[in-house]
Amino acid sequence: MEIPFAESYKIKMVESIRKSTREEREHWIKNAKYNLFNLRSDQVYIDLLTDSGTGAMSDKQWGAMMVGDESYAGARSYYNMKNALKEILGFDYFLPTHQGRAAENVLFSVLVKEGQIVPGNSHFDTTKGHIEFRKAHAIDCTIDEAFDPEHIHPFKGNVDLTKLEKVLKEYPKEQIPFIVLTLTNNTAGGQPVSMENIKAVAQMAKNYGIKLLFDSARFAENAYFIKIREKGYADKTIKEIVKEMYQYADYATMSSKKDAIVNMGGFVCFRDEEVFKQASTYNIMFEGFITYGGMSGRDMDALAVGLDEGTEFDYLETRIKQVAYLGQKLEEYGVPFQKPAGGHAIFLDATKVLPHVPKEEYIAQTLGIELYLEAGVRGVEIGTLLADRDPDTHENRYPKLELLRLAIPRRTYTNNHMDVIAAATKNVFDRRDQITRGYKILKEAPILRHFTVELEKL
Numbered sequence: 001m002e003i004p005f006a007e008s009y010k011i012k013m014v015e016s017i018r019k020s021t022r023e024e025r026e027h028w029i030k031n032a033k034y035n036l037f038n039l040r041s042d043q044v045y046i047d048l049l050t051d052s053g054t055g056a057m058s059d060k061q062w063g064a065m066m067v068g069d070e071s072y073a074g075a076r077s078y079y080n081m082k083n084a085l086k087e088i089l090g091f092d093y094f095l096p097t098h099q100g101r102a103a104e105n106v107l108f109s110v111l112v113k114e115g116q117i118v119p120g121n122s123h124f125d126t127t128k129g130h131i132e133f134r135k136a137h138a139i140d141c142t143i144d145e146a147f148d149p150e151h152i153h154p155f156k157g158n159v160d161l162t163k164l165e166k167v168l169k170e171y172p173k174e175q176i177p178f179i180v181l182t183l184t185n186n187t188a189g190g191q192p193v194s195m196e197n198i199k200a201v202a203q204m205a206k207n208y209g210i211k212l213l214f215d216s217a218r219f220a221e222n223a224y225f226i227k228i229r230e231k232g233y234a235d236k237t238i239k240e241i242v243k244e245m246y247q248y249a250d251y252a253t254m255s256s257k258k259d260a261i262v263n264m265g266g267f268v269c270f271r272d273e274e275v276f277k278q279a280s281t282y283n284i285m286f287e288g289f290i291t292y293g294g295m296s297g298r299d300m301d302a303l304a305v306g307l308d309e310g311t312e313f314d315y316l317e318t319r320i321k322q323v324a325y326l327g328q329k330l331e332e333y334g335v336p337f338q339k340p341a342g343g344h345a346i347f348l349d350a351t352k353v354l355p356h357v358p359k360e361e362y363i364a365q366t367l368g369i370e371l372y373l374e375a376g377v378r379g380v381e382i383g384t385l386l387a388d389r390d391p392d393t394h395e396n397r398y399p400k401l402e403l404l405r406l407a408i409p410r411r412t413y414t415n416n417h418m419d420v421i422a423a424a425t426k427n428v429f430d431r432r433d434q435i436t437r438g439y440k441i442l443k444e445a446p447i448l449r450h451f452t453v454e455l456e457k458l
Contacts, residue, residue, distance in 0.1 A: 005321060008314040009411060012059065019045055020376050029372060033454035034439055036368055036378050045376030046417050048406040051344045052217075053099075053257035053264060055410030058309055061261070061302040068298025073289055077297035077304075081267075084304035088239060088311060089216075089246045091269035093276040095283045098294030100217055100255025101126040102287055103268040107213075107253060109282040110275060111177040112136050119167045120180035121159045122146070122187035125386050127180060127215060129448045132391050136177075139167055146188040147400040149338045149349045154229040155194040156338075157185030157222075159201050168208045178251065179205050182215040183222040187382060189403065190218070190323075190342020192225035195233065195244065202248035216254040219245065221343030224316040238311045251275075258344065260306035261410050265299050323408050325415055329422035335429045338403065345407040348425065350383060353404075354435050359384065361438025361458060364402040367428070370435060371404070375424035379406045385450040 020028075020043065032038035036049060047054065069076035078096065085094050097103040104127060112118065114135040123131065123138045131138045141163040146156040159181065168176065181201055184192045205212045223241040227233045233241055246252065250272065256265040270276040280290045287294040295303075309315055320343055327341030330348075338347040350364035357363045364383030371377050383402035390397050406421060428435075439455040 008318040009058070017045060018042065022373060025373050025376060029369060030457075033442070034365075034369055034457060035453055035455060036372060036380065037451055039372075039378060043376075044372075044378045046378070046413065046421060048345070048377060048379045048408065048421070050380060051258060051407040051409050052255060053262070054412065055257075055261045055263075056412050057261060057263070057302060057306070058411075060309065061305045064301040064305045065298040068296060068301045070297045072292065074291055075297045075300070077300040078291040080304045081300040084307045085267065085269060088242060088307050089252060089269060090243055091246070091252065091271065093270040093273060095268050095276070095279060095287075095290055096293035096295050096300060097266040097268060097283065097287050098264060099257060099266040100215075100253060101130070101266075102294060103253035103255070103266045104130045105286055106279050106282045107251060107268045108134060109286075110278045111211075113177070115175070117167065117171050117176050118178065118180060119164055119176065121157055121182055121185050121193065123180060124182060124186045124215065124217075125448060125450070127182070128388075132388075133447060135391075137391075141167065142185065142188055146185070146191060149189075149336060149347075149352075149401065152339055154192075154225070154340075155197060156191035156340075157182070157188055157193040158197040159193070161197075161200055161204065164201065164204060168204065168210065173209045176208075176210050178211040178213045180213045180215055181249075182217075183245070184218045184225070184343045186217070186344075189338030189347040189401075190221075190344045191338070192222045192229070192343065194230050195226050195241070196230070198245055198248055211250040212248060213251040213253065214246065214249040216252045217258040218344055219254070220259040220310045220316060221320060223311070224313070224320055225343065227313070238313050238316060242311055256303050256306065259310045260303050261310050262299060262303045262306050265295050265303045267293075319408075319410055322413075322415065322418065326406070326408070326418040326422060329418065330425060333422060333426040333429070335422075335425050338401070345405045347382065347401075347403040347405050348379075350402040350404050353425075353429050354432055356433065356436040357438045359398055359402070360396070361440065362455070363438060364404045365455070366435065366438040367404045369439075370428045371424060374428050375420060377406075377421055377424050379404045381405075381450060385453060388447065388449055 028043045116136040119139045121142045128138045143160045145153040252269040336349040336352040350367040364381040387397040437458040443454040
């Protein structure tokens with residue numbers, strides 16, 4: 001008989017998690033002002049809020065932490081990280097930061113000015129937040145197929161070249177500091193970008209004299225999809241594909257809490273030594289000295305090992321097949337989600353799961369709360385709350401998709417947990433006709449409101 005698929009690791013340590021009662025969860029979520037971010041972790045049974053910093057590090061990563069060099073300047077750990085970035089991504093210049101949004105803050109402080117335009121493929125929340133905080137504007141140029149959850153397309157994260165060129169023709173190059181390419185495209189459902197599209201975007205950027213930035217949080221997952229879906233890459237290693245991808249990037253930011261499988265850390269890479277020098281001043285102001293940038297030596301060593309492990313096929317196959325397994329279960333139950341399954345998460349199509357909740361009452365957030373009440377499963381809203389208000393009109397922005405993201409931490413849960421998630425989601429879907437009202441906002445921040453918003457049940 002055919003040998004079934006199994007994980008590419010064995011478990012050495014476990015952490016206990018507690019099942020709660022429905023009554024407890026009703027009390028906890030009310031006290032949290034119906035904001036899933038406000039829940040304590042011990043009030044959650046299966047935590048899918050994010051895959052950022054929530055994965056399980058390997059024995060080699062823990063071993064690397066034991067020999068971390070905590071020198072303030074010029075630590076050995078810094079050079080281990082520098083060598084890993086050069087070997088895997090091919091950049092000569094980099095600055096360590098404590099996480100991805102810090103990398104954006106450092107780089108954007110140099111490059112993004114008021115009134116500028118930053119086109120890209122579905123900028124994620126912190127990226128858009130840093131752009132709009134500087135009174136610039138993000139323009140989404142993602143392909144239309146990404147906004148049809150039922151449409152099967154191997155690279156839904158792709159940039160629509162016609163949309164992008166329209167932006168590049170409309171605005172002078174001095175008004176466009178860079179194009180941002182998010183790998184994989186998180187907001188569109190963890191969907192990958194093809195190598196063909198990467199090359200085409202890079203060529204267009206070059207033709208118009210504009211720089212190209214890779215948001216690299218899940219670059220290794222993107223390389224995996226290129227290997228298994230794109231013609232001509234089946235026989236290449238993940239590391240070979242990554243090297244090819246990054247030859248087209250002028251800058252790269254990364255939240256290393258994703259594909260480098262660490263609990264904290266990030267970086268920004270540069271081709272241009274002059275921009276690196278300018279950014280170094282902001283790194284010292286915001287993060288720390290340029291050879292630690294808000295990270296401990298042990299974290300830099302763990303990150304260097306994680307970059308190597310995270311770009312190995314066996315690890316990526318295990319990781320992405322678990323996400324696909326959850327997608328298969330939901331497909332069997334008839335629950336609508338963004339298809340095909342993404343690299344790091346399943347994105348439930350909240351509008352179809354809860355068809356009776358008005359869009360003004362935050363459909364995806366309502367679904368997230370219902371799933372938590374059902375089984376203690378915590379996801380995160382990728383919808384109207386995250387889209388924030390228009391910076392000019394201050395009206396709600398209603399995105400094309402209302403999604404609830406179920407982000408799967410790396411090497412953390414088993415497929416039995418995926419079964420629980422799928423069953424709980426089915427139960428909510430089965431009683432969808434009973435859920436007709438959502439929530440209203442009581443208090444919100446002027447930017448990135450979804451993290452701290454307070455809601456009231458209607």
